[in-house]
Amino acid sequence: MIFKNARLVGKEGRWTIVCESGKIKAIHQENDGSSHLNSENSHSVVDLEGQLVTRSFADVHMHLDKAYNSEVKPNQSGTLGEAIEIGQALKEETDVASVYEKMLRGARQALVHGTTRLRTHVDVDPIARLTGVEAGVKAREALADWVQMEIVAFPQEGITGEPGVFELLDESLRMGCDAIGGIPANDPDPRTHIEKVFDLAEKHAVPVDMHVDESDDPNDLTLLDCIDVTNERGFGGRVAAAHCCSLSAQEPQRRQSIIEQVADAGIHMITLPSTNLYLQGRDDAVNPRRGLMPVKELLASGVNVTYGSDNVRDPFNPFGNANMVEGALILAHAGHMGGREEIAQVFDMGTRRSVALLDSLGDADSLVSHVNEGDRADFLVWDAPSSQAIVVNQARPRFVVVAGNIVVEREAKVKVSEDLP
Numbered sequence: 064m065i066f067k068n069a070r071l072v073g074k075e076g077r078w079t080i081v082c083e084s085g086k087i088k089a090i091h092q093e094n095d096g097s098s099h100l101n102s103e104n105s106h107s108v109v110d111l112e113g114q115l116v117t118r119s120f121a122d123v124h125m126h127l128d129k130a131y132n133s134e135v136k137p138n139q140s141g142t143l144g145e146a147i148e149i150g151q152a153l154k155e156e157t158d159v160a161s162v163y164e165k166m167l168r169g170a171r172q173a174l175v176h177g178t179t180r181l182r183t184h185v186d187v188d189p190i191a192r193l194t195g196v197e198a199g200v201k202a203r204e205a206l207a208d209w210v211q212m213e214i215v216a217f218p219q220e221g222i223t224g225e226p227g228v229f230e231l232l233d234e235s236l237r238m239g240c241d242a243i244g245g246i247p248a249n250d251p252d253p254r255t256h257i258e259k260v261f262d263l264a265e266k267h268a269v270p271v272d273m274h275v276d277e278s279d280d281p282n283d284l285t286l287l288d289c290i291d292v293t294n295e296r297g298f299g300g301r302v303a304a305a306h307c308c309s310l311s312a313q314e315p316q317r318r319q320s321i322i323e324q325v326a327d328a329g330i331h332m333i334t335l336p337s338t339n340l341y342l343q344g345r346d347d348a349v350n351p352r353r354g355l356m357p358v359k360e361l362l363a364s365g366v367n368v369t370y371g372s373d374n375v376r377d378p379f380n381p382f383g384n385a386n387m388v389e390g391a392l393i394l395a396h397a398g399h400m401g402g403r404e405e406i407a408q409v410f411d412m413g414t415r416r417s418v419a420l421l422d423s424l425g426d427a428d429s430l431v432s433h434v435n436e437g438d439r440a441d442f443l444v445w446d447a448p449s450s451q452a453i454v455v456n457q458a459r460p461r462f463v464v465v466a467g468n469i470v471v472e473r474e475a476k477v478k479v480s481e482d483l484p
């Protein structure tokens with residue numbers, strides 16, 4: 064399939080994108096001769112009429128195994144304590160079929176909003192055991208033609224204090240999980256927890272993707288151990304740390320020193336603005352804080368920072384549409400990122416930077432911001448002049464293209480009654 068008359072982020076002029084065998088075979092600037100189209104006349108041609116083509120979104124942090132659980136049992140207080148209580152109760156009743164359905168529903172919702180790659184954590188603990196992993200492997204296969212899904216084996220309840228969890232994680236990776244998760248602050252022995260996570264990462268040759276310091280308390284700082292072990296094991300580029308809320312609670316000088324250590328270690332950072340805004344700051348008697356990691360400071364120090372949806376309508380957060388455009392808006396508000404370049408940067412965090420994380424690239428800047436020859440032909444077409452306008456207008460993609468095929472198409476026009484004054 065050929066898409067002509069496209070505009071690209073950061074490039075002047077109109078472009079023709081030639082897709083073949085699921086990849087972008089070529090990108091030609093138009094008016095450099097129409098012979099390209101003539102030579103490709105066996106393909107169907109879509110005239111984009113100057114609409115904007117961008118990379119598609121990669122949602123790097125989701126929990127599709129518990130998505131929509133707030134519809135089953137809402138968290139009335141909104142606190143983390145009640146969320147954990149409800150989560151455990153629901154886990155006991157859950158089965159592979161119901162988790163599978165939730166994953167498909169979540170992935171469909173994400174795809175409609177322009178996400179063609181996603182990474183979901185699935186709980187692996189004494190209650191859930193391998194239910195989420197089994198459902199995830201099935202869902203990943205069922206979704207393969209639409210969404211590239213990665214599964215993280217996530218020891219939500221810890222490792223060292225939970226007999227059998229290490230073996231369950233090992234089995235999860237044998238069953239095909241794509242990455243190993245962790246949550247050191249939720250373990251009585253955070254350092255050993257991290258070491259065990261890395262042991263499994265080395266054994267199965269998978270990247271590490273941990274929940275780190277989801278806390279307002281400056282004393283909760285397992286990030287330092289994550290940095291240490293990443294360096295010791297030579298895992299730069301293959302480690303992601305999500306949340307890191309307590310990094311913002313450090314005094315400025317110490318915070319900057321830790322940020323530089325994160326940059327040197329090559330750790331990717333994932334901020335989760337919707338859930339952080341919702342859950343953090345609840346104990347602050349005055350000026351309840353936002354709870355996000357210091358996104359702008361991290362970016363300024365050269366750290367690859369991305370964002371994700373995290374919880375979608377579950378006991379931890381009753382909101383969420385698996386929509387990265389909505390996530391961008393929340394991040395721009397919460398992270399004080401409203402300058403023109405900053406809004407473009409937010410869009411970049413959900414697209415190019417997220418790909419750098421999922422592909423374990425040591426240097427995110429080795430990727431360009433627009434779609435590129437040789438890439439898988441996954442991209443979005445927008446009736447919007449720029450990536451900033453997509454975020455500000457809360458635009459929805461006109462087309463979602465996966466492996467060169469249009470899989471989501473939206474009507475461009477809204478019909479308004481003639482009676483409207």
Ligand SMILES: [Zn+2]
Nearest residue numbers: 124126274373
């Ligand atoms: Zn999470």
